[in-house]
Amino acid sequence: MEKTYLEMIEEASAFLQSKVKNIPEIAIILGTGLGDLINYIKDSIAIDYKEIPHFPVSTVEGHSGRLIFGTLGGKRVMAMQGRFHYYEGYDMKQVTFPVRVMQHLKVKKLFVSNAAGGMNKEFQVGDVMVITDHINLFPENPLRGKNYDELGPRFPAMTEAYSLKLISKADDIAAKKGMRLMHGVYVGTPGPTFETPAEYEYFRIIGGDAVGMSTVPEVIVANHAGMEVFGVSVITDLGGKDIKEVPTHEEVQKAALKAQPNMTSLITSMLEEI
Ligand code: HPA
Numbered sequence: 001m002e003k004t005y006l007e008m009i010e011e012a013s014a015f016l017q018s019k020v021k022n023i024p025e026i027a028i029i030l031g032t033g034l035g036d037l038i039n040y041i042k043d044s045i046a047i048d049y050k051e052i053p054h055f056p057v058s059t060v061e062g063h064s065g066r067l068i069f070g071t072l073g074g075k076r077v078m079a080m081q082g083r084f085h086y087y088e089g090y091d092m093k094q095v096t097f098p099v100r101v102m103q104h105l106k107v108k109k110l111f112v113s114n115a116a117g118g119m120n121k122e123f124q125v126g127d128v129m130v131i132t133d134h135i136n137l138f139p140e141n142p143l144r145g146k147n148y149d150e151l152g153p154r155f156p157a158m159t160e161a162y163s164l165k166l167i168s169k170a171d172d173i174a175a176k177k178g179m180r181l182m183h184g185v186y187v188g189t190p191g192p193t194f195e196t197p198a199e200y201e202y203f204r205i206i207g208g209d210a211v212g213m214s215t216v217p218e219v220i221v222a223n224h225a226g227m228e229v230f231g232v233s234v235i236t237d238l239g240g241k242d243i244k245e246v247p248t249h250e251e252v253q254k255a256a257l258k259a260q261p262n263m264t265s266l267i268t269s270m271l272e273e274i
Contacts, residue, residue, distance in 0.1 A: 005093060005100075006148060008054040012097070013104035015053050020045065020069045024076035026271065027107045029098075029218060031114035032252060034234060035081045036260045037072070037267060044070030049082070055101075056084045056094045067098075073271025078107065085214055087192035092142035096221040103151065103225035109166075109274070110222045111267060115256045116212035116233035117195065117247060119204035120184055123235050126259045128266065129182040130170050131162050131231035134216050135208055137189045142217045143224055152224035161223050166230040166270070173269045179262055184209025186233055188216025194247045200239030210235060232266065234259040 003011070017023060030037055038044075049055045049065040057065055065082040072079075084095045102110065118127065147154040167183075174181035187203045189195075191213030195203065203211050210233045222229050236255035237247035 009097070009100045009104050011053045012055060012101045016047070016067070016101070016105060019047060022076060023105045024069065024078045025106065025108045026075055026077045026111070027102045027109070028077055028079040028111040028267070029083050029113065030079060030081055031083065031112070031214060031234075032256055034113045034115070034256055034260060034263060036257075037264045038068050038079060038081050040264060040268060041068055041070035041072045041077065041079060044068050054097065056090055056097065073268040075271045075274070077271065078102070078105075083214060083218070086138060086190050086217065087213055092138070092140050092144070092217055095217045096142045099218050099221040099225065100151070103227070107227060109228045109230070110218070111270075112215050112218060112229065112231045113263060113267075114212045114215045114231075114233050115236040115252050116186060116210035117200065117237045117239045118210050118235040119200050119240055120182070120209040121240075123182060123209070123238060125235055125238060125255050127180065127182050127235040128259055128262050129184045129210055129233045129235060130167055131186045131215070131233060132167060132183050134161060134186045134188055134219060135206065136216045136220065137187060138216060139190060142221050152226065156224045158220070158223060161219055161229060162231055163228040166228065166274070169270055169273060170230070170266060173266060173273070177265065177269070179266065181266070182209075182235075184233070186215060186231065187211040189213055195239050197239065197241050197243070200243075201241050204240065211239070230270070232263055234263060
């Protein structure tokens with residue numbers, strides 16, 4: 001008989017519990033070109049996604065697809081190196097499956113990072129932007145369909161999808177470090193096309209500061225699961241009416257790589273202080 005979604009979550013969770021003694025309460029999802037943080041995780045054990053029951057396997061270039069357990073900033077963490085994108089063809093239940101497994105493992109805080117295109121005219125390539133809120137433009141909500149009441153409410157509030165406490169902690173740390181840290185609204189789109197100039201403009205007009213092809217599904221599920229969420233975007237390109245540069249995946253990866261030290265330092269310090 002085909003397994004239910006809940007059974008699949010339980011099996012993946014049981015597998016990880018059999019492999020890792022001390023399951024952390026903090027999880028990190030690392031975006032395109034932002035996997036370097038992994039190198040700072042101490043005493044780590046890595047588990048390939050393909051070993052974990054029911055885990056999708058990530059396909060996109062620049063993602064290796066491993067779950068890392070270890071210590072960062074003095075805290076036990078679980079980090080996803082590589083995420084599942086809607087544009088790869090996964091459905092929303094697959095995209096957000098790892099977050100459900102985290103929930104089953106009793107993860108309380110989720111840190112997410114991504115590469116994003118900037119529409120805010122103050123932004124520069126290489127900026128790190130704390131996500132203060134998002135606009136969901138994916139064609140489907142990951143919570144569509146049967147609601148499992150044991151996982152969360154049918155109609156969850158999204159009023160503080162990104163924890164104000166964690167945002168303010170990030171601001172304090174950035175001020176102390178003298179680090180330029182932007183704030184903004186992340187627009188989540190299905191991709192895989194980058195935006196037309198008119199689309200970047202449209203996203204800016206509706207209240208967006210940056211746009212990307214991930215994060216929103218995971219953050220919706222994390223909120224449904226009652227987790228506290230912190231998100232950062234690395235601005236890897238700029239888009240809008242007057243911008244002539246053409247974004248490419250290579251460009252995005254290169255810019256992400258350059259901004260990594262700032263992002264790594266911010267997240268590590270946050271872990272030290274929470
Ligand atoms: N648009 C969408 N996704 C992105 C972009 C962008 O400009 N840059 C990095 N990811």
